[in-house]
Amino acid sequence: MKGLSPWAITAMHQLKHSVELFAWQDEILNFRILKTSDSIWISVSNLDIEPIFFRACFVADGILTEPILKKNKDKITIAVDSVLGKFDIAISLSKDKFSFLNYSCTLTPAYDLFIPFWPRDLITTDNPNATLKSLGEIHKSQVGTRSGLIYFSLPERNLRILYFQNLTALSPYAEQTGTSLADVVGGTLPEIGLALPKTQEKPLKAGIEVVLSDAIIAFKSGSIAESDQAVDYLDLLSEVYIKIKKPETHYLHWPEILKKGLNDLIDNPGCWSMVGGNSYLNAYVSDYDTPPEIMVQLAVLLPLLDYVEWSGKSLDVMKTIKKGLAPFYSEKLKTLVRWHPAAEDKLKGEEEQKMPMVMDSWYLHHPLLNLSRLALKGDKEAEKLFMDSLGFAIKVAQKFKYNWPVFYKMDTLEIIKAETKEGEGGEQDVPGLYAHVMLQAYELTNDKKYLLEAERAAKKLDDVGYNIMYQANNTAFGAGALLRLYKITKNQLYLDLSYRCLASIFQNVQLWNCNYGFGKHIPTFFALYPLSDAPYTAAYEEQEVFCAFHDYLLHAKDVEILPSVRLLCAEFIRYLVERAPYYYPPMLPDEMISDEVKTGEVDRNLWIALEDLHDGVEKSGSVGQEVYGAGNAFGILPRHFIRFEDEAFLIFTDSPISGIRKSKGSVIFHLQGDERISCRLRIMPDNDLQKTLKQKFKMDLGTGKLKAAKDRKGDIEAFVKGNETVKISWTRK
Known part of the structure; x- marks a missing residue:
């Protein structure tokens, strides 16, 4: 062991002389509640193997009176009185797919109280001389304001553990003290877990009960060495997810939001620049200093196409965008280039990539992916641009041996920046994105050379582990490509790699609501960060992951994928529908939006998404208002609203939908997700045609009952279990 903190050494010494208050066990694990001079601990051991210790309560002034322990039906409560105030602890165990331990602790301070230090609540040994190997291995812990978790294993004790702090419950602590819950869960073995943020300016108020800890821990025991870390992480996380308290969702009328966004996109001059007689979308509102980018044009065009196909309408703005694509093709290089x-x-x-001929590796493939989607829909101009650029993409892939750097020169293939950080490699998810492009080419041409290229790139991901994600949307596209490769080849490796991509993404989500500071104004539950070290969530990457997860679930309809994958993908989608409107400035209070903007300008009345939403202690929108997030x-709308050409109503569900079958007077569809979670289903008049429902509806299949919605007059809704088939029928009133 390299070294220990004084608090770890003290805890280890005290645990040797602890008093047992209670003990029980399940089929595999032993649990003991212990009292030391300043803490209540829970010891967990895998039968007779050395235990690990969870601190359910820390009493800085020492436990001076005997704790009052009560055993209820499904939990144990302990009350501890101290000079500082009253601590109330709740501890419970459960056994489902895994063993679970829950503990929470609240404090009602006797005085206004500053917290200059708080020890972490988990130590993996009580032996100060333990070997490094015996302490375990941390696979993932909280970064910034992502989920407050640590995923670690103890191979010598045959345990893999997911420790999860419900930071939503700790938000009142942060609100009272003016602190942030960023990076509060972490540490170094053997001393890990939660350390409350230090309070320096605002104290905890006397007499106000506040949560100090709300932890749930899932234990996987057995032959850990033979199991897959990524699969275990997904399974543990999904089962923890079922147990945590999740915020309610709310209905927001997306047809109206879309109309406002479409009008602003088309009409606001800050969204457009003119080059060579063509109009081009700016990357950011009023950013006239940066040349048009091919990625930006296609990132907006493809969602517009989704909407047009769904609505039956035509949009002239699509013709404007398509007219400007061809000038991005370089006859000299035989490929599309990034900058006009x-x-x-x-x-x-001013930035490394803002130089002529410098390519960010993923930027080459993302436009090709969108062009291939147009080509597969019969767009011949897009097909030509796509096919004419494939040779260059393959040349680059082979030059870099399917290990892409961050930046390189397009004309010489000279590497400008090899790694994201020293020792961490380049853009490690690009092999999956490239495989997706190659599979699109294979589908378009049936030429097996593209399938071979996809497989060569995909196999490179096997060297990365499951910390694959460079940029979330590209990792999600890669996950879908790997699933498709598995379906084509039946090679289990590709399905396993697909799970690793998804595990990498779900390490970068925020499974809590930031109910402090500016965070009180917006929902943040299940927000996704665009990069593994990004300090904010971003509209564009979230929207593309949302679409990629929809496609993933559709491709998986005839594949027996992990139930955890179905649950987590469906839940990200459900909460994105809830959160996404809050990227639009008109949905936010003025004081929440930054006055300083890095790129372009922020128009607070414009229905164009901010790029960045930050922690509750920071203002948002400092990066800019991203036009390429307009999708x-x-x-x-096309993925969550079912419309009928001959009817003036819409059916909405926040769950991803599959298998829609329409007939006269009825529709049948399947809700994805997990049967343990309910989804919102709503029927509303199509306001372009009529203001009230003129039909009488009933649910012939599916749980739930249609009732009048409380928040919008004229709408009716029901709550239906996930993974159910629903049939809605109607007759004229």
């Missing part, structure tokens, strides 16, 4: 060639002289080099509403 006629405006490259605007690049000033938000156009991706949501």
Whole structure:
């Protein structure tokens, strides 16, 4: 062991002389509640193997009176009085797919109280001389304001453990003290877990009960060495997810949001620039200093196409965007380039990639992926641009041996920046994105050379472990490509790699609501961060992951994928529908939006998404208002609203839908997700045609009962279990 903190050494010494208050066990694990001079601990051991210790309560002034322990039907409560105030502890055990331990602790301070230090609540040994190997291995812990978790294993004790703090419950602590819950769960073995943020300016108020800890721990026991870390993580996380208290969702009328966003996208001059006689979308509102980018044009065009196909309407703005695509093709390089060639002289080099001929590795493939989608829908111009650029993409892949750097020169393939950080490799999810592009080419041409390229790239991901994610949307596209490769080849490796991509994504979500500071104004539960170290969540990446997860579930309809994958993908989708409107400035209070903007301008009345939403202690929108995130509403409406050409109503569900079958007077569809979670189903008049429902509806299949919605007059809704088939029928009133 390299070294220990004084608090770890003290805890280890005290545990040797602890007093047992209670003990019980399940089929595999032994649990003991212990009292030391300043803490209540829970010891957990795998039968006779050395235990680990969870601190349910820390009493800084020492436990001076005997704790009052009560055993209820399904939990144990302990009350501890101290000079500081009253501590109330609740401890419970459960056994489902895994063994679970829950403990929470609240404090009612006797005085206004500053917290200059708080020890972590987990130590993996009580032996100060333990070997490093015996302490275990941390696979993942909280970064920034992501989920407050630690995923670690103790191979010598045949345990893999997911420790999860419900940071939603700790938000009142942060609100009272003006602190952030970023990076509060972490540490170094053997001393890990939660350490409350230090309070320096605002104290906890006397007489107000506040939660200090709300933990749930899942234990997987058995032959850990033979199991897959990524699969175990997904399974443990999904089962913890079922047990945590989740926020209620609310209905927001996306057709109206879309209309406002579409009008602003088309009409606001800050969204557009003119180059060579063509109009191009800016990356950010009023960003006229940066040349048009091919990725931006296609990132908006494809969601618009989704909307047009769903609505039956035509949009002239799509013709405007498509007209400007061809000039991005370089006859010299035989590929699309990132920056518009006629405006490259605007690049000033203030960032590494803002130089002529410099390519960010994923930027080459993302436009090709979107062009291939257009091509597969019969767009011949898009097909030509796509096919004419494939040779260059393959040349680059083979040059870098399917290990892409961050930046390189397109004309020389010279590497400008090899790694994201020293020792962490380049853009490690690009092999999956490239495989997706190659599979699209294979589907378009039936030429097996593209399938071979996809497999070569995919196999490179086997060297990365499951910390694959560079950028969330590209990792999600890779997950879908690997699932498709598995379906084509039946090679189990590709399905396993698909799970690793997904595990990497679900390590970068925020499974709690930031109910402090500016965070009180918006829902943040299940928010996804665009990069593994990004300090904010971003509209564009979230929207693309949302679409990629929809496609993943559709491709998986005839594959027996992990139940945890179905649950987590469906739940991210459900909560994205809830959260996404809050990227639009008109949905936010003015004081929440930053006055300083890095790129372009922020128009607080414009229905164009902010790029960045931050922790509750920081203002949002400091990066800019991203035009390329305008696909938000156009991706949501076609996937969550069922419309009928001959009827003036819409059916909405926040769950992903599959298998829609329409007939006269009825519709049948399947809700994805997990039967332990209810989804919202709503029927509303199509306000473009009529204001009230003129039909009488009933649910012939599916749980739940249709009732009048409380928040919108004229709507009716029901709550239906996930993974159910629903039939709605109607007759004229």
